[in-house]
Amino acid sequence: MASKLEDKKTRASSGTNRERPDDRQAQLLEIAGRLFAKHGFDGTSLRDIAEEANITKAALYYHFPNKEALYERIAVFGLERLLDEVMEATTGHRTAQDKIRAFMFATADYYxxxxxxxxxxxxxxxxxxxxxxxxxxxxxxxxxxxxLRNCIREGVKLGEFREVDVAMAGRLLLAAVNSLSRWHNPDGKLNAREVVEQFVDIILAGLCAK
Incomplete structure (x- = not known):
């Protein structure tokens, strides 16, 4: 408790207890992402986002010039983070199987x-x-x-995987994650990583060389 109080005091004394523009933008991106996910691009207006954030539409324009820029920012920033995470996750693994598992689990965790x-x-x-x-x-x-395809291609080249169409194998693996938003219940029995782990086990069993 003391450390939290000290942290608050430090922010107050330095003037950083005020909401920074980047913090506000992060909040707006979170709200907009939630509304876009629920209602789609056409079904969400800047007024909807502003009202949810308890700000005026003019204040929203201060951060984003239009709805398209806000939508694109969410999509681009999300993909940049996802790419960084899978690149980091696959680094350091020796086998193609381990790299694919790391890639898929990082994707499931991001999701x-x-x-x-x-x-x-x-x-x-x-x-x-x-x-x-x-x-x-x-x-x-x-x-x-x-x-992901590079990981599969490496496994084929080294004889770890049988000869397969690398692009098709990649699409099959990614379909396991891409379909989650259409049927998976985040509050259900299995979380996303546990679901993806089962899919990966099944797919790798078909990929591995006998």
Whole structure:
């Protein structure tokens, strides 16, 4: 308790107890991500986001010029974080199997912690909003998928996996995670990582060389 009080005193004395612009933006991104995930891009207005955040629409414009920029920021930032996490997770593992497991578990953990942002990003691919720039989103998605394919390709090259179509195997693994938002209950018996672990076990059993 003392350390918490000391921390509050430190923030007060330094003037950092006020809400910083980046903190406010993070809050707005969280609110917008939740509304976009629930209602979609077309079903969510800037007024909805402003009202949920208890600010004026003009105050929202101070942080984001339009709804498209806010939507894109959520999708791009989410993919950047996801890419960083899977790259870090696969580093240091020796076998292709271990790398794939690390990749998939990092993805499942990201999904669990950022479900709204995940759904918003997924909708950016499936949606038809031409006003939302998708070039960087597509680039990041391709880099993310390429990392998984590299792990599969390495396993095939080293004889750890049988000869398979690397792209098809990658799509099968990613489908295990991409489908979660359509059926998985976060409060159910199994969390996302436990579900993905079972999927990975089944798929790897088919990939591994006999």
């Amino acid at each position: 669990s912690l950022n479900r709204d942002a995940w759904i918003t990003g997924a909708n950016a691919f499936r949606g038809s909003e031409e006003s939302v720039s998708r070039s960087k989103i597509l680039m990041l998605r391709d880099m993310y998928e390429k990392q």
